Amino acid sequence: MATRYQAPSVKKAFQILKLISKANRGLGITELANSLEMSKGTVHGIISALEESGTIMRHPLTKKYTLGFTLFELGKLAYSQIDLKDLARPVMENLMERTQESVYVGVLNGEHITILDIAESSQDLKITSPRGTTIPLFAGATGKVILASMDKEKALDIIRSNGLPRFTERTITDPEVYIQEIERARETGYATDYEEYISGVRAVASAIKGWKPLISAIWVVGFKTSLDDHKMETLINVTREAAEEISRRIEEQSISHDLRKVSGWPNEPPR
Numbered sequence: 001m002a003t004r005y006q007a008p009s010v011k012k013a014f015q016i017l018k019l020i021s022k023a024n025r026g027l028g029i030t031e032l033a034n035s036l037e038m039s040k041g042t043v044h045g046i047i048s049a050l051e052e053s054g055t056i057m058r059h060p061l062t063k064k065y066t067l068g069f070t071l072f073e074l075g076k077l078a079y080s081q082i083d084l085k086d087l088a089r090p091v092m093e094n095l096m097e098r099t100q101e102s103v104y105v106g107v108l109n110g111e112h113i114t115i116l117d118i119a120e121s122s123q124d125l126k127i128t129s130p131r132g133t134t135i136p137l138f139a140g141a142t143g144k145v146i147l148a149s150m151d152k153e154k155a156l157d158i159i160r161s162n163g164l165p166r167f168t169e170r171t172i173t174d175p176e177v178y179i180q181e182i183e184r185a186r187e188t189g190y191a192t193d194y195e196e197y198i199s200g201v202r203a204v205a206s207a208i209k210g211w212k213p214l215i216s217a218i219w220v221v222g223f224k225t226s227l228d229d230h231k232m233e234t235l236i237n238v239t240r241e242a243a244e245e246i247s248r249r250i251e252e253q254s255i256s257h258d259l260r261k262v263s264g265w266p267n268e269p270p271r
Helices: 008-022 029-036 040-052 069-079 084-099 140-149 152-162 175-188 229-263
Strands: 056-058 065-067 102-109 112-119 134-136 190-194 201-208 216-223
Touching (some): 008 065, 084 112, 112 140, 140 175, 140 201, 175 190
Antiparallel strands (some): 112 134, 190 201
16 A cells, blocks of 8 residues: 655645735744644744745734735736736726827836836826836835725834834824825725825826735826826826726626536636
8 A cells, every 4th residue: 555645744734825814913833832732943944945935924023923925926817817018908008199298007016016018108198117127015105095995004014113104204203194095095995196296297096906915006107297186186086987897807807707616617608
């Protein structure tokens, strides 16, 4: 009779991941060791490997561990097989044509925001960043809608624990005022940036919904000279409409995928 291969370290790693995933807050090494009846040395060794791979991440102040971006990305692929870039691309290009400004889609990645795709403005003078670029979590309008998409207590904890960095003279550094901005973004579905992240640059961002378990957004960026107050008002409406359209596409594809999985249909279900 063949002997089944045992991988105790792998099993222990999954035990740690399951325990962290079930916790409403981060867990420290001592808590993990006590709960799983493992030595601190064993837990520390496994934790180090998981952290290096991005599977978990440690809060810089509390030193507690939570699930990381790599695990979320794998979960997203297994959960829905939805490609946000493919779904968003036509909407991004349409939004760029309507506004003549650069349009981005990005996702929360740990304590940063990663740009997944960009529809560059056709103007000679434009704002541009390559795919894969990361920007700070508190970067202007985008940071506001990303934080507004989080659990309220988690967002407040991040703001109060990390503090608010100053990027320009217009950056909001008062936590209470910034929290009001987050609440406004949560209520309205959009946020604005009047030179708060980069001097001379304005932006409007709106959250994309339905792409679980990741938090994502679409935003439009342009120079102040081309984005006066009147155009910013227009930008708010069209950016919010674009986010709603992408969210609708995600929902439709997710439903279609679930129907095929349940019914066994290889292609689109009959209409």
